[in-house]
Amino acid sequence: MRLQRDILTEKLRAGEWLKQADIESRYQANRFEVRMALSELAAKHLIDHIPNRGYRVINPSDRERSDLYEVRTILETAAGRLAAQKCTDEDVDALSKLVDEFEAAIDTHSRADLIALNLEFHNSFYALAGNELLVDQIRELRERGIPGRKGGWDTVAGTRASNEDHRQMVDMLRRRDADGLSYTIYRHLNRWREFTKPTDSE
Incomplete structure (x- = not known):
């Protein structure tokens, strides 16, 4: 769905109102499809x-985002352990290529392209857990965390640091080091906390 893709690649920003007439025109869709x-x-x-007002892209509060990442941490560290048990050397090599592709794209591609590559890496990584229900839940929660997110991607150095986490995840996977992988996933998921302090005011 193109509308979903535009939300996930931040072409439509967190909190942005979605007018049905604009969507019909933008995506050449009819009223029913929209x-x-x-x-x-x-x-x-x-x-x-929003009743009587319409639809808008989600913009989670810091508290909602904190709750979301706590659940993601539980699910993704568990999925990482399964991946470490089930992956093949060919799987690891394919993930390593995605890490290299992302690294090469940092200086030359758009943020939307980087987001798409990032999603491809994570979807491929957690698919190795071999549990479709678990993978679907992780994907849904990951996508819910994209609009309005803050953190390391605000700078090139931060983006590179995020991809270095990916590289270490692949390295732990290659070693079949489930404990090391769980720690790396935990650190990767919670880097955003260095850039924002959760509050109850939003």
Whole structure:
């Protein structure tokens, strides 16, 4: 779905209102198709439906984002342990190529391209857990965390640091080091806390 892709690549910003007429024009879609798309995205918690006002891209508060990342940490460290048990050397080599591709793209590609590459890496990584339900839950929560996120991607150095986490995740996977992998995933997921302090005011 192009509308979902534009939210996930931040072409549509957190908190941005989605006018049905604009969406119809932008995506060359009819009213029924737009309504179905909006309902589906609301069910995925990528947009909010505000009664009598319409739809807008989600913009989680710091408290909501903190809760989201706590759940993600639990699921993704568990999935990492499964991946360490089930992966093959060929799987690890394929992930390593994605890390190299992301590194090469940092200085030459758009933020939207980097987000897409990042999603591809994580989706490929957790697919190695071999549990489709777990992978789907991780993907949904990861996507919910994209709009309005803050953190290391605000600088080139931070983006490189994020990809170095990916490289270390692949290294732990190659060693079949489940404990080291769990720690690396935990650190990677919680880097954002260095850049924002959760509050209850939002």
